[in-house]
Amino acid sequence: xxxxxxxxxxxxxxxxxxxxxxxxxxxxxxxxxxxxxxxxxxxxxxxxxxxxxxxxxxxxxxxxxxxxxxxxxxxxxxxxxxxxxxxxxxxxxxxxxxxxxxxxxxxxxxxxxxxxxxxxxxxxxxxxxxxxxxxxxxxxxxxxxxxxxxxxxxxxxxxxxxxxxxxxxxxxxxxxxxxxxxxxxxxxxxxxxxxxxxxxxxxx
Amino acid sequence: xxxxxxxxxxxxxxxxxxxxxxxxxxxxxxxxxxxxxxxxxxxxxxxxxxxxxxxxxxxxxxxxxxxxxxxxxxxxxxxxxxxxxxxxxxxxxxxxxxxxxxxxxxxxxxxxxxxxxxxxxxxxxxxxxxxxxxxxxxxxxxxxxxxxxxxxxxxxxxxxxxxxxxxxxxxxxxxxxxxxxxxxxxxxxxxxxxxxxxxxxxxx
DNA sequence: AATTTTCGCTTGACACTGTCAAGACATCAC
DNA sequence: GTGATGTCTTGACAGTGTCAAGCGAAAATT
Numbered sequence: 059x060x061x062x063x064x065x066x067x068x069x070x071x072x073x074x075x076x077x078x079x080x081x082x083x084x085x086x087x088x089x090x091x092x093x094x095x096x097x098x099x100x101x102x103x104x105x106x107x108x109x110x111x112x113x114x115x116x117x118x119x120x121x122x123x124x125x126x127x128x129x130x131x132x133x134x135x136x137x138x139x140x141x142x143x144x145x146x147x148x149x150x151x152x153x154x155x156x157x158x159x160x161x162x163x164x165x166x167x168x169x170x171x172x173x174x175x176x177x178x179x180x181x182x183x184x185x186x187x188x189x190x191x192x193x194x195x196x197x198x199x200x201x202x203x204x205x206x207x208x209x210x211x212x213x214x215x216x217x218x219x220x221x222x223x224x225x226x227x228x229x230x231x232x233x234x235x236x237x238x239x240x241x242x243x244x245x246x247x248x249x250x251x252x253x254x255x256x257x258x259x260x261x262x
Numbered sequence: 263x264x265x266x267x268x269x270x271x272x273x274x275x276x277x278x279x280x281x282x283x284x285x286x287x288x289x290x291x292x293x294x295x296x297x298x299x300x301x302x303x304x305x306x307x308x309x310x311x312x313x314x315x316x317x318x319x320x321x322x323x324x325x326x327x328x329x330x331x332x333x334x335x336x337x338x339x340x341x342x343x344x345x346x347x348x349x350x351x352x353x354x355x356x357x358x359x360x361x362x363x364x365x366x367x368x369x370x371x372x373x374x375x376x377x378x379x380x381x382x383x384x385x386x387x388x389x390x391x392x393x394x395x396x397x398x399x400x401x402x403x404x405x406x407x408x409x410x411x412x413x414x415x416x417x418x419x420x421x422x423x424x425x426x427x428x429x430x431x432x433x434x435x436x437x438x439x440x441x442x443x444x445x446x447x448x449x450x451x452x453x454x455x456x457x458x459x460x461x462x463x464x465x466x
Numbered sequence: 467a468a469t470t471t472t473c474g475c476t477t478g479a480c481a482c483t484g485t486c487a488a489g490a491c492a493t494c495a496c
Numbered sequence: 497g498t499g500a501t502g503t504c505t506t507g508a509c510a511g512t513g514t515c516a517a518g519c520g521a522a523a524a525t526t
Binding site for chain 1: 503504507
């Protein structure tokens with residue numbers, strides 16, 4: 059047989075372990091993560107994860123890469139059909155915060171870089187892919203509104219602002235209460251961000 | 263006798279434990295932190311920290327509070343003698359990033375909120391004190407430049423941008439190499455941030 | 467001055483953690 | 497069928513946070 063998700067004894071243990079990891083971190087936060095508890099939830103022995111991911115860092119890195127891939131997909135979906143560069147950047151900002159708050163298990167790992175192996179290929183590819191989306195967005199704004207815009211500075215500030223907002227406003231654990239409230243007001247906040255930043259990015 | 267720093271057997275064990283914690287986290291990152299290793303470095307038994315701080319969370323909360331107090335002091339020192347509101351906010355932004363990168367042991371704990379007890383009094387006081395400095399700075403800009411500026415939105419974005427910048431650019435461990443390079447270019451980056459944001463905050 | 471209480475800290479134990487080496491065992495290639 | 501491969505288990509190791517009990521010095525009380 060050739061089911062994509064079926065390999066050997068378990069079926070697709072790596073994916074099951076990632077899923078259990080996300081579930082566990084969503085419940086207890088990155089601190090509450092434990093390789094053995096993940097193994098327990100996946101119904102395998104305590105040393106099974108190490109076989110696939112080497113160490114706990116390997117597993118978390120894989121989860122982080124998955125998170126960045128999700129983010130990239132969210133970016134692409136958010137800008138679909140939008141032409142105006144400012145609208146596109148605004149949509150990406152909202153998509154970033156929304157993805158972060160809706161996937162707290164992933165997000166918590168993605169942005170605590172000491173949990174992650176920066177040299178991992180899949181991780182690098184997904185994360186630079188995400189940043190590239192932002193750079194493209196800023197470049198489009200430069201082309202449309204302000205030829206002398208410093209793309210790196212603008213990109214750094216944009217990413218910092220949105221990332222900082224998400225970090226400061228995502229609570230983990232205890233997602234339900236707080237994150238939903240933030241999501242409710244997030245659109246308006248992002249609109250403010252966009253307006254304030256765009257006034258700066260545009261030529262005067 | 264009545265030496266302020268001398269209490270009992272050790273002298274001032276709580277402070278010594280905080281110092282050892284900062285040292286340890288600077289070396290190995292928040293993940294590498296261990297209550298027993300801290301006790302070892304302070305030269306006391308493995309359960310001594312719990313006696314003063316209850317749990318590892320208590321110790322880390324105390325370290326975080328110390329970090330916010332340091333930040334408040336850095337804010338106040340940075341704006342001293344400056345009158346122009348924009349200059350003052352710019353100086354505060356630089357002070358934030360500088361403090362974060364120069365005190366990575368503290369900063370790492372301050373901004374991973376699951377390590378910290380949000381209900382701790384000293385922690386609350388120090389952290390809202392820091393945020394209040396920012397609010398005051400934004401308010402001054404509103405008064406001087408733009409009566410209709412939304413203070414909360416501007417404050418959120420400012421804090422997010424600066425915090426996000428610090429988070430994304432502080433490496434831990436491995437401080438020496440990276441953080442110094444960031445610090446070298448940080449002033450210029452913060453000036454860009456200020457310029458871009460101020461164009462947005464000012465009335466058009 | 468003697469004695470009790472208080473407080474700082476130690477000791478020992480518990481269940482838990484990540485990682486490593488060795489083995490079991492199903493599948494695949496041949 | 498036989499060996500090789502890769503998946504997973506088992507067992508052990510040192511290390512962890514936290515708890516209960518105990519020790520001994522200082523302070524308070526008498």
